[in-house]
Structure formats: structure tokens, C-alpha cells
Amino acid sequence: MDARLLPTLPLAFNPAVLFGVLLVAGMLGGEVARQLRLPRVIGYVLVGFGLAPLASALNIGPLLDEARFFVDIALGLVLFDLGRRMDLSWLKRDWTLAATSMGESLAASGLVFVALHLLGFAPLQAGIAAAISMATSPAVVLLVAQEARAEGQVTERAYTLVALNSLVASVIVTMLTASVHYEVKLDIDTAVLHPLYLFVGSLALGGALAALARGIAGMVERSPELHFTLLAGFVVAAVGLAQAGKLSVILSLLAFGLFARNEGRGHDLLAVDLGRASRLFYVVLFVITGASLPLESLQTAGLGALALVLARAAGKFAGVLLFAPMGGLRLRQATGLAATLLPMSSLALLLQHDVARLYPSFGQELTAVVLGAVVMMELLGPLAVQWGLRFAGETEPEAPRAPAGAILER
Amino acid sequence: MPLDFKTSDPLTVGVELELMVLNTRDHDLTRGAPDLLARLAKAGLPSEVKPEITESMIEVNSTVHTRFEPLAAELAATRDGIVEAAGRLNLAVCGGGSHPFHKWSDRRIYPTERFLKVSALYGYLAKQFTVFGQHIHVGVASGDDAIYLTHRMARYIPHFIALSASSPFTQGEDTSFETSRLHAVSAFPLAGHLPEVGSWEEFNGYFDEMAGYGIVSSMKDFYWDIRPKPEYGTIEIRIGDTPLTVLQAAELAAYAQVLAADLLRNRDSEPIAPQYLVYGYNRFQACRFGFEAMLADPRAHTHIRLREDVLATLYRVQRIGDELGAASALRAIGDRTDRGLNDARWLRERFSQSGHLADVVRLQAARWREEPAAVGADLAPGKLRAAK
Numbered sequence: 001m002d003a004r005l006l007p008t009l010p011l012a013f014n015p016a017v018l019f020g021v022l023l024v025a026g027m028l029g030g031e032v033a034r035q036l037r038l039p040r041v042i043g044y045v046l047v048g049f050g051l052a053p054l055a056s057a058l059n060i061g062p063l064l065d066e067a068r069f070f071v072d073i074a075l076g077l078v079l080f081d082l083g084r085r086m087d088l089s090w091l092k093r094d095w096t097l098a099a100t101s102m103g104e105s106l107a108a109s110g111l112v113f114v115a116l117h118l119l120g121f122a123p124l125q126a127g128i129a130a131a132i133s134m135a136t137s138p139a140v141v142l143l144v145a146q147e148a149r150a151e152g153q154v155t156e157r158a159y160t161l162v163a164l165n166s167l168v169a170s171v172i173v174t175m176l177t178a179s180v181h182y183e184v185k186l187d188i189d190t191a192v193l194h195p196l197y198l199f200v201g202s203l204a205l206g207g208a209l210a211a212l213a214r215g216i217a218g219m220v221e222r223s224p225e226l227h228f229t230l231l232a233g234f235v236v237a238a239v240g241l242a243q244a245g246k247l248s249v250i251l252s253l254l255a256f257g258l259f260a261r262n263e264g265r266g267h268d269l270l271a272v273d274l275g276r277a278s279r280l281f282y283v284v285l286f287v288i289t290g291a292s293l294p295l296e297s298l299q300t301a302g303l304g305a306l307a308l309v310l311a312r313a314a315g316k317f318a319g320v321l322l323f324a325p326m327g328g329l330r331l332r333q334a335t336g337l338a339a340t341l342l343p344m345s346s347l348a349l350l351l352q353h354d355v356a357r358l359y360p361s362f363g364q365e366l367t368a369v370v371l372g373a374v375v376m377m378e379l380l381g382p383l384a385v386q387w388g389l390r391f392a393g394e395t396e397p398e399a400p401r402a403p404a405g406a407i408l409e410r
Numbered sequence: 411m412p413l414d415f416k417t418s419d420p421l422t423v424g425v426e427l428e429l430m431v432l433n434t435r436d437h438d439l440t441r442g443a444p445d446l447l448a449r450l451a452k453a454g455l456p457s458e459v460k461p462e463i464t465e466s467m468i469e470v471n472s473t474v475h476t477r478f479e480p481l482a483a484e485l486a487a488t489r490d491g492i493v494e495a496a497g498r499l500n501l502a503v504c505g506g507g508s509h510p511f512h513k514w515s516d517r518r519i520y521p522t523e524r525f526l527k528v529s530a531l532y533g534y535l536a537k538q539f540t541v542f543g544q545h546i547h548v549g550v551a552s553g554d555d556a557i558y559l560t561h562r563m564a565r566y567i568p569h570f571i572a573l574s575a576s577s578p579f580t581q582g583e584d585t586s587f588e589t590s591r592l593h594a595v596s597a598f599p600l601a602g603h604l605p606e607v608g609s610w611e612e613f614n615g616y617f618d619e620m621a622g623y624g625i626v627s628s629m630k631d632f633y634w635d636i637r638p639k640p641e642y643g644t645i646e647i648r649i650g651d652t653p654l655t656v657l658q659a660a661e662l663a664a665y666a667q668v669l670a671a672d673l674l675r676n677r678d679s680e681p682i683a684p685q686y687l688v689y690g691y692n693r694f695q696a697c698r699f700g701f702e703a704m705l706a707d708p709r710a711h712t713h714i715r716l717r718e719d720v721l722a723t724l725y726r727v728q729r730i731g732d733e734l735g736a737a738s739a740l741r742a743i744g745d746r747t748d749r750g751l752n753d754a755r756w757l758r759e760r761f762s763q764s765g766h767l768a769d770v771v772r773l774q775a776a777r778w779r780e781e782p783a784a785v786g787a788d789l790a791p792g793k794l795r796a797a798k
Contacts, residue, residue, distance in 0.1 A: 085435065090500040151441035151518070153499060156433070222765040270766060271436040327498070328449050394441070396518065 015066050019284060022067070025051070026283040039144045039382035044283055046379075048290015055291060067288055074139070074285035075346055076239035076253050077278040079166070080231075082138040083206075083257020084271070086163035096327030097157060101164045104319030104341060105134045109172075111311035111318075116369070119304055125366045128176050128355055132370055133312045135169035136162045137345035137381060143282055144385040145340075152394040154333050157324070158340040158385075163254070166347055170250040173351050174198045177358060202248045206255025209238050210269075213260060217268045227270040231260070232277060250350060289346050290378065297371040304365070305372025309380075312373075316341045332392060339388030343381025344374050412614040413629070415553030418474075418643030420674070421734070422549035423481065423667045427470040427652050427659055428462055428542040429492075429778075430509055430771075432502040437771035439466035439512040439540065442501040443520060449495045457488040463525050464517040464540045468492075468503070474549070477735040478667075482660035482782075489656045490784050504775040505659075506753065507542055507577030507591035507651025510767040514538045535598065541591040542652040544574060544659050546666045547644035553610025555674065556638035560604050560645050561682045562673045563636050563666075564689055567649050568696035568705055569720050573743060574650035574662055575700050576753030579767060588700035588754040589651050592693075598633040600626065603689060606682055613638070635693075645670075654753045654774060655781045657742075664731075664739035671734060672727045684708035701750050720747045 026044040033043030055063075091098040109130035116126035141162050145155050178195045213234045220226050235253070242252040260269055298305065320338035325331060352370050389395050431442040443465045450459045458471040470488055475481040496503050517537040519529040529536040550556045575588035595601055607613045620626045629637060635649045647666055653659050688706040695703035696716060703716040724731075724744045731740040746752065760770045 087434065087500055093500070094498045149516075153442075153445045156500060271768065273436075328445070330448075393444075397521070 013063055015063065015069070018063055018067050019070055022047075022051075022284050022287045023280060026287040029287075030283065039386050040147055041140055041143050041286055041382040042379055044286035045290035048287040049293070049295065051287065052291045052293075052295075067284075070281060070284045071288050071346065072239050072243070072249065073236055074278070074281035075350060076235045076249065077232075077274055077281055078139045078142065078285075079250060079253035079347075080235045080238070080257040080260070081142065081274060081278065082159070082163045082166065083254040083259075084261055085159040086167070086254070086258050087160060087261070088258075090160060094327055096323055097160065100157070100320055100323040100327070100337075101161050101168075102319075103323045104161065104316050104338070105165045105168050106315075107319040107322075108312045108315030109134045111315040112308050115307040115311035116304065119307060121304075121366065121369075124176070124179055128173060128180075129308065129366055129370055131169055131172040131176060132348050132351045133169075133308060133344070133373075134172070135166045135344070135347050135351065136341045137343035137347055137377075138162050138166055139282055139285060139347075140343035140345050140381050141340055141385055143279075144382050145389060148386060148389055148395040150389040150394040150396075152392070153329065154337045154340065154392040154394050155389060157329075157337055158388075161320075161337070161341060165341070166250065167254050169347075170248060170254070170351060171199065173355065174248060174251070177355065180355065180358065198248050199251065201245060202242065202251035203255045205238065205241060205245065205247055205252045206257075207259050209234055209241075209256050210259030214268045217270070222270060224270055224272045228272045228274065228277075231269075231272060232274065235274075248354070250347065285346060289349065292349075293375050293378065294371055295375060297368045298375055301365065301368035301372045304369035305376060308369055308373040309376050312344075313342055336388035336390075336392030336394070339384045339391070342377065342384040344377035345381065348374050413617055413640045415556060415610055415638070415640040416643040417551055418549035419476070420549055420551045420555070421667055421671055422474045422476055423663045424474045424547045424642075424644075425470075425472045425481070425485070425659055425663045426545040426547075427485070427505070427656070428544070429468050429470065429652060430504050430506065430542055431466045431468060431496075432504065432509075432771065432775060434500055434502050437502065437768045437775065439509050439517065440501065441465040441518050442496075442499060443468050445499055446492075446496055446501060446503075449499065450492065453491045453495055455488045455491040456484045459488070459492065461520040461522060461525070463520060463528060463536055465520050466509075466512070466517055466540060467520075467542065478660055478664035478739045479735065481663060482657055485656035485660055486782055486784075489778070493779050502772075502775040502779075504771065504778040505542070505576065505652045505654045505656075506757070506771075506774050507575070507589050508580050508594070509540070509542075510579030510757075510770060511582040512540070513581075514540060532598070535594075538594050538597070541577070541594045543591065543595075543648060544650040544652045544662065546647040546650070546663045547639065547642060548647070548666055548670045549642075549644050550670075550674075553613070553638065553640065556640075556643075556645050557604070557607060557610055557613055558677070559670055559673060560636050560638055561606075561685075562678055563645065563647060563669065564603060564682075565685055566669055566723070567635055567647075567689070568692045568703060568716055569723065570647060570650045570662065570666070571693065571696035572700045572703065572716050572720070573665070573747070573752060574653050574658075575697070576651040576654055576757065578754040578758055579761070579770070582767060584758070584761070587698050588752065589697050591651050592649070592697055595633055595635075595648075600631055601633040603634050603686065604637060606686065610638075651753070654756065654777050656778075657782050658753070661739040661742050664734070664736035665743055668727045668731045668734055668736050668740065669723070671730045675730075680709070700752055700754060701747060717747055717750065720744075 025047050029043035029047035030040030033040050112133040113126050113130035116129055141158055174195050178191045213230060216230060217227060238253055238256050239249055242249045317338040321334050324334040324337055356367060430439055433440040443461055460469045462469045472484055492503055514537045517540045519525050550559055577589045577591040578584055580590040605616055607616055636645060636647050639646045650662060685708060688708050692705045701717040704713040705716055705719055707714055724740055731737050757770055760773050
């Protein structure tokens with residue numbers, strides 16, 4: 001037989017093999033975590049941590065980079081889902097929710113800014129890190145809340161606050177890139193026009209896709225299966241279009257989700273659950289995130305990272321505890337809500353990437369601080385969400401049992 | 411120990427309405443009752459609002475009324491207060507006998523001592539009991555009257571079923587029934603109707619015997635369609651689905667009040683046994699076919715269409731209706747009956763237009779919120795309570 005028809009050894013890996021392997025490995029890691037009564041996400045991330053040295057030993061680092069495609073899709077799904085959960089009319093009906101959002105975002109970023117400035121970072125660097133710190137990881141919150149079958153005011157408010165702080169963080173990071181442009185001495189037109197392009201272009205892309213999806217939805221049967229396929233297709237395409245157009249993936253997808261909500265626009269698009277399909281991507285997202293995190297950043301920027309984490313947590317708690325009780329939340333609920341806002345993960349990484357991609361030389365130290373904080377929060381964040389939702393009484397309790405022959409007492 | 415029947419003013423009425431608590435995203439049931447109730451506790455509503463078996467339900471208990479209109483006004487004012495509080499929590503509330511597509515296993519038992527015991531004893535039945543009914547209390551002068559009226563009202567149970575039916579969908583499917591809710595009730599071991607006892611004393615004997623077997627410990631253990639409620643001095647008609655509007659709920663209460671007045675004034679001494687022989691059949695007919703049900707009449711040995719039976723009854727009690735201030739309620743009921751309109755039909759029509767049950771629930775919530783229009787400032791909850 002012609003030897004060209006047979007593979008050469010060692011076998012060359014390709015992204016499909018990698019996706020499958022990461023998925024199964026992540027799933028197994030998640031199950032181990034679950035056995036230990038930890039959120040599965042922690043298992044996924046730990047598998048990623050463990051995989052990183054293996055990947056470099058097997059020299060499949062470049063392949064991991066190719067697999068970023070899956071990460072982008074996963075983030076697209078998360079952000080779209082989050083955008084759909086962002087209910088702006090709720091903010092009108094309950095001003096305390098808007099105040100809580102403002103409060104926790106400002107307090108967290110303000111304290112991070114002060115902490116990093118005190119540690120000697122330049123204002124612009126500290127400012128960008130502070131803006132990135134506003135954002136809570138939507139994927140961690142969604143996954144842990146769904147796993148714990150959490151339901152109630154704290155869960156719902158957490159979704160809305162996470163959506164808002166992700167949105168605000170990415171808008172501010174986008175705006176700060178103007179200053180970065182200025183700092184690296186680009187012309188003033190670029191400094192103004194580029195952020196404007198990112199902002200307006202991303203919103204327009206999100207809006208246009210939502211309108212198109214709505215139009216197509218109006219032409220096909222209103223079945224959840226069809227609408228699921230429609231939305232999944234559009235989300236993946238939206239990620240690609242945002243990348244091709246050099247727009248902000250975060251803003252585009254959040255906007256798409258937000259505009260795909262049904263309020264006041266007829267009700268053509270069904271609120272289908274992207275559920276199981278998107279969870280496949282979430283697993284891979286966390287494994288790859290774990291694998292791509294440089295654990296050594298903890299060594300190089302440990303103190304800065306710790307300061308960021310603590311200042312951020314203090315800000316989130318202060319903002320939530322100040323305003324949420326005014327909206328009728330009990331102290332226990334407000335505390336739980338603040339805890340759910342702690343995770344930092346792939347969204348922070350993506351924001352960091354956006355800045356670093358524009359100017360690779362900009363702030364190596366800053367990068368290490370943010371990455372160090374993300375490493376810590378990858379593990380602490382899911383625990384905080386799990387604890388917060390349980391503390392607030394929103395996770396599923398165990399079923400009660402009675403012996404046969406029991407009757408109800410008076 | 412004999413159950414004490416606390417007498418109340420005859421023909422006073424009060425209603426209990428079980429309501430759905432929904433998220434506003436896909437209008438599925440959600441765990442919103444604890445927070446909603448905490449907020450409502452401070453709202454000073456004219457009616458009481460309480461927890462029910464699962465955390466996706468709330469129950470409105472009206473105060474006691476003698477006339478239809480103040481009852482309707484109180485329910486509307488309470489509705490407005492609930493809508494306002496729910497809005498702040500990003501929740502929606504609506505009527506209807508069952509949620510068309512919720513998954514029962516997603517429900518959470520409301521953690522009161524009694525509900526936890528119900529759940530421990532009945533297992534999945536407790537969560538499946540996330541169905542929504544209207545209970546109508548009618549005051550009676552004595553335990554004997556309560557027994558009499560409970561028996562005689564049994565003949566009209568199909569009327570209440572057809573008039574209130576609002577649960578044609580369950581678990582995402584059209585059941586072909588006008589109301590599917592009653593199947594959740596029938597599953598309980600002590601569902602059904604009052605046994606054929608003739609007086610309160612005789613009933614006490616029956617109760618003691620059941621308690622002696624270790625089967626029951628209070629009236630709450632009987633899941634009957636109509637039952638005496640000795641603590642309140644009433645009979646409680648528990649057959650109806652929660653209608654889609656508070657106005658219809660008040661109209662049904664007025665109908666029960668007028669029927670009770672008629673039955674108490676024109677006492678019937680015929681044996682009750684034949685009525686109970688056809689009871690289950692007639693109940694099924696009404697659940698399945700609504701106004702088109704064919705009811706077996708054990709006295710005339712014929713069948714009569716439910717729609718005609720309701721219209722004939724309304725004609726007979728018209729004068730009492732005028733006297734009790736229920737004329738407009740009876741007219742509205744007569745009009746709907748004549749045209750074959752009930753909430754089940756409304757829901758099916760919405761489904762055939764939109765093709766999606768989440769949309770149906772959204773429209774259901776809008777109807778609950780908007781019909782009848784919000785009560786004006788002169789009937790604001792605080793003032794209404796002060797006026798009482």
C-alpha cells in the first residue's frame with residue numbers, strides 16, 4: 001500500500017481533537033470538583049492549569065492558540081445571554097438597582113485605582129486596571145448559578161449587575177484606549193475616532209444583527225428549535241463579524257443580546273435557552289482559560305494582584321451594601337449579592353487582551369497584576385458565587401422526607 | 411374532640427385567589443414569592459397576601475363582604491398593589507388555573523412548617539400542586555346550614571368549573587380539557603366530596619372516626635371540592651380555577667352568594683345520594699367540555715347542556731341577585747355563558763395567534779394587570795383600608 005495514504009507518526013493534533021479532549025478532560029475535572037462539593041467551574045480551570053505544562057511539553061502551544069476560536073464563541077454565547085438578561089426597564093422601576101450598579105462599579109474601580117496608584121502605577125495604567133476590575137465574570141456567575149439551580153432576587157439582580165458592569169467596563173476601557181493612543185503619541189484624530197468607531201460600530205453591529213434575526217424569525221415557524229438554531233448561528237457569526245470589523249466583541253455581543261430582547265418590539269424572537277449547547281463551549285472556555293493563564297504572574301506581581309483583589313472586593317461589598325438594602329433586600333441577601341460579583345475571569349482577560357493587542361509594549365507590569373488577580377479569582381470567584389447564593393437562600397434545598405403512615409399534625 | 415362551628419353572618423362572601431409568580435424574561439414560573447411577600451407586608455393592601463405550597467405562588471385573601479361591588483373594588487386595589495410591588499422586583503403576576511409549560515420539578519416548597527410536612531408526606535404531589543384556584547367562602551348561620559349548603563351546592567359545581575376554566579394547557583401541551591388543574595387536586599387521597607352526613611353533629615362523628623383511624627387531624631386534610639370551614643363559619647367552594655381577571659373572580663363570588671341565598675331560602679329535602687351518583691360524571695363533563703358539557707340530571711333522568719343549565723339558573727335567581735346587589739355580576743356571567751366565552755377559550759385563541767405558550771402567559775399577565783383598569787386615587791389601598 002502507498003505509504004502516503006497512512007499517517008506519519010507521531011500523529012499531528014488538530015483543533016477538533018483538542019476540542020474533544022479538552023471537553024472530556026474538563027468534564028471529568030468538573031465531576032471531581034462536584035464530588036468535593038465545589039462548583040464544577042473550579043474543576044475545569046484546574047484541568048486547564050494542569051494542562052498548561054503538558055501542552056508545552058507536547059509542544060501544542062500553537063494549537064492552543066488556534067483553539068481560541070472556541071473561546072471566542074463561548075464568550076460570544078455568554079455575552080449574548082447576558083445581554084438578553086439585561087433588563088433596562090427594571091432599572092426604571094427600581095432606582096436602587098441602578099444605584100447599586102453605579103455604586104459597586106464606581107467603588108470597586110475607585111478603590112482599585114487608589115490601591116494601584118499607591119503601589120506606584122501610573123494613573124493611566126491604574127485607570128485601565130480599575131476599569132477592567134469593574135467587570136464581573138458573566139460565565140462564572142451564569143454557570144455557578146445554574147449549577148446550584150439558584151433562583152430569586154439575588155440571582156436575578158446579580159445577572160443584571162454583572163451585565164451592567166461588563167458593559168460599563170468595556171465602554172470605559174474603550175474610552176481609555178483614547179488616552180492610550182494619546183500616550184503613545186498617535187494623532188488626535190485616531191485618539192478620538194478609534195474609540196468612537198469601536199463604540200458606535202459595535203452597537204450598530206449588535207443592533208443590525210438583532211433586527212435581521214428578528215426579521216428571519218418572523219418568516220419561520222415559531223418553534224424553539226428553529227429559533228435556537230437561528231440565534232446560535234447569529235451569535236457565532238456576530239463574533240466573527242466583530243473580529244473581522246476590528247470591533248469590540250464584548251460590546252457587539254452584549255448589544256446583540258440587549259436588542260434581541262423582546263420589549264416593545266413585537267415578540268418575534270423567542271427567549272430560547274441556549275443551555276446545553278453553550279455549556280459545551282463554557283467547559284472548553286474555562287479549560288483553555290486555565291491553560292493560558294501564566295501562573296508565574298502570581299510570583300511577579302503577587303502583591304499588586306492581591307491589592308487589586310482586596311480593593312475590588314471591598315468596593316463591590318461597599319457599593320452593594322450601601323444601596324441594595326434600600327431596595328428591600330435583607331442584609332443577608334445584599335451580602336450574598338455582593339459575593340456573586342467577585343469572579344474575574346475570561347472577560348477581564350479579553351479586556352486585557354484588547355488593550356495589550358493595541359499596544360503590546362503598554363504596561364507589562366499592569367498585565368501581570370491583572371493576570372495575577374484573575375488567577376486568584378478563577379478559584380475564589382466560583383466559591384464566592386456559590387457561597388453568596390447559598391447564604392442568600394437561593395440555591396436548591398434538599399427534599400424533605402416523611403416516614404410511611406405519617407399524617408399532618410394540626 | 412368535636413369541631414366547633416363558629417357562626418358568621420349568613421351570605422357574607424370572601425375569596426381566596428392563588429396567583430402565579432413569573433419572571434419577565436420567558437414568563438416561566440419563578441421563585442419570587444418570598445421577596446414579593448416581604449415587600450407586600452409593608453404595602454398596606456386591603457386584602458391579605460400569603461404564601462402557598464411552592465415559592466412561585468401567592469394567595470390573596472379578601473376581607474369579608476356583603477356586596478359584589480366593594481369586593482371587586484378591593485380585589486382590584488389589591489391587584490394594583492401587587493402589580494406595583496412585583497414590578498420593582500422584575501416579576502409578573504397573573505391569574506389562570508395552571509402554568510402552561512412550567513416544569514413541576516423546578517418548583518421549591520415554601521419553607522413553612524406545614525408546607526414542608528405536606529411535601530415530606532406527599533412527595534412529588536406537593537410540587538405538582540402548583541396549580542392556581544379560586545376559593546369562595548360563603549357565610550352560614552350554623553354548622554347544620556353548612557352541611558346542608560355543602561351538599562346542595564354540589565349540583566352547581568359544574569357551573570363553577572365551566573365559568574372559571576382557565577387551564578387548558580399543561581406541560582407545554584393542549585390537554586383538550588377546559589381545565590386541567592383539577593387532576594392535580596384529584597391525586598390527593600382525601601379528594602372528592604363531603605360524605606352523606608345530614609347534620610353538623612353527624613359530621614363531627616365522621617370526623618372523629620377519621621381522626622381515630624389516624625388519617626386526618628384537621629379540616630385542611632380534606633381536599634374536597636366544597637367543604638365546611640368551621641373556623642370561619644363558612645362553606646368553601648374550592649373547585650374554580652383562578653380567573654384571568656379580578657373582576658371575574660368577584661363575579662363568581664357573587665354567583666356563589668346568590669346561589670347560596672336561593673338554596674337556603676328554598677330548602678330542598680330530596681335525598682342527596684342521587685346527586686352524588688352523577689357528581690363525578692358531571693364534574694368530568696364540565697372539565698372536559700366547559701359550556702358544552704352534557705350534565706346528567708338524576709331527578710329528570712335526562713341530560714342538559716351546561717350552558718342552558720347556567721342560563722336557566724341565572725334566570726331563576728335573578729330577583730335574589732337584584733336584592734343582593736349582584737345584578738351586574740350575574741349579567742356579565744350570563745353574557746359570557748350565552749356567547750360561550752371563558753378564559754380557556756381566550757387562552758386557546760391567544761395560542762393560535764402567537765403559536766407560543768410563553769407569549770400566551772405574557773398576554774395573560776398583561777390582562778391580569780390591565781383589566782379592569784387600575785383603581786383611581788380615591789380607592790388607593792391605604793384609603794380603602796381606612797374606610798373599612
